[in-house]
Amino acid sequence: MEFNAHKPIYLQICSQLYEQILRGELKADDRILSVRDLGIELGVNPNTIMRSYETMQNAGIIYNKRGIGYFISENAKDIVLSQMKEEFMNNELPEVVRKMKLLGIGIDDLKQYFSLF
Amino acid sequence: MLEIKNLDFGYKTQVVFKNISLTFEKGSIYGLLGENGVGKTSLLKLISGLQSPSAGTCTVDGVASFNRWPETLQKIFFISEDFAVPEGTPVNYIHDLGRFYPNYDEKLFFELCTEMEVDPERKYGEMSFGQQKKCLIATALSLNTDYLLLDEPTNGLDIPSKTLFRQIIMKHSNEERTIIISTHQVKDVENLIDPIIILDRDEVLLKASFREITEKLYFNYTTVKDDEALYSEIMPGGFVNICRNPEGLDSQVNIEALFNTVMHNKQTIKDLFNK
Numbered sequence: 001m002e003f004n005a006h007k008p009i010y011l012q013i014c015s016q017l018y019e020q021i022l023r024g025e026l027k028a029d030d031r032i033l034s035v036r037d038l039g040i041e042l043g044v045n046p047n048t049i050m051r052s053y054e055t056m057q058n059a060g061i062i063y064n065k066r067g068i069g070y071f072i073s074e075n076a077k078d079i080v081l082s083q084m085k086e087e088f089m090n091n092e093l094p095e096v097v098r099k100m101k102l103l104g105i106g107i108d109d110l111k112q113y114f115s116l117f
Numbered sequence: 118m119l120e121i122k123n124l125d126f127g128y129k130t131q132v133v134f135k136n137i138s139l140t141f142e143k144g145s146i147y148g149l150l151g152e153n154g155v156g157k158t159s160l161l162k163l164i165s166g167l168q169s170p171s172a173g174t175c176t177v178d179g180v181a182s183f184n185r186w187p188e189t190l191q192k193i194f195f196i197s198e199d200f201a202v203p204e205g206t207p208v209n210y211i212h213d214l215g216r217f218y219p220n221y222d223e224k225l226f227f228e229l230c231t232e233m234e235v236d237p238e239r240k241y242g243e244m245s246f247g248q249q250k251k252c253l254i255a256t257a258l259s260l261n262t263d264y265l266l267l268d269e270p271t272n273g274l275d276i277p278s279k280t281l282f283r284q285i286i287m288k289h290s291n292e293e294r295t296i297i298i299s300t301h302q303v304k305d306v307e308n309l310i311d312p313i314i315i316l317d318r319d320e321v322l323l324k325a326s327f328r329e330i331t332e333k334l335y336f337n338y339t340t341v342k343d344d345e346a347l348y349s350e351i352m353p354g355g356f357v358n359i360c361r362n363p364e365g366l367d368s369q370v371n372i373e374a375l376f377n378t379v380m381h382n383k384q385t386i387k388d389l390f391n392k
Binding site for chain 1: 147280290308309310326328329338369370
């Protein structure tokens, strides 16, 4: 996994899992890798992986069965979707809008491009 | 636990440490950073009983390491940066060493050699530096010591081996083990090490986990330099500005920039982290 240098690694690890949830590769009650195994796979310190898992657990995206491991929650997809939408609106959209204003592009100008991607 | 208490150390003409205290807990992978000549290697030698403190103590599970008791030495393995190349083959060497280490795992040694694609039956003298290093890493891990000290472990490793090195270290770290990696090649180990220790002449400037670092410092990546920052560094695409973090913002640590920030703001950093 190639990490982005600017975003906390533990959040990047979350994002990777979120995409797998949205694409349907991970479904409710699927077991995810243990902290240790994901650490080995990524070559990342377990403290960092633990922080990712804590974050996702607090958000209700995964749950922990003591002694067994971490699993995808029933409504993980809904939570991820609303969380990622919010993140897009708050973090990514402002940058897009700023650039559109800078370049003099209006909302209507975008319509022809919308279906391209 | 490794404990260094009020330790002084120096060579004939030069003071290396003056009254330093540091502890290393089980289950962590420490990154030891510092400019050339600040004593990173000396610290590892003190821990492994190769040097004796001139004052204060350096203990391993409560016993001074310079006593060099077998019970203590069998818990520690140190790969120095300028290791003496062992005679014979890695197999000869591990058989000799293995006798002194009660948790030595022969099967693991051969597995690691296979994983790193080195031939344990070939003479050390005929191998490249990188291959020698891989054999020593296999040796060190299969001795299964509680304390593993690695001085510049990624030096000489080729690109695929660096990834493999991180995976192997992660795989063989556990709750009982303390690993200390001293390095200048921070990119090779930046996601592996936590906490970080920064040494300076005579003293310890910083010892903190990534979590503590991001709680106290904010790494702001911008296109325009932030003049209010403690330190800014130019990087491709803009700047990384290291600021105080009163609002508790989340950010990604850049270890090289952190190191330079600490070097430029020694007292400020010490005050900030010792609160």
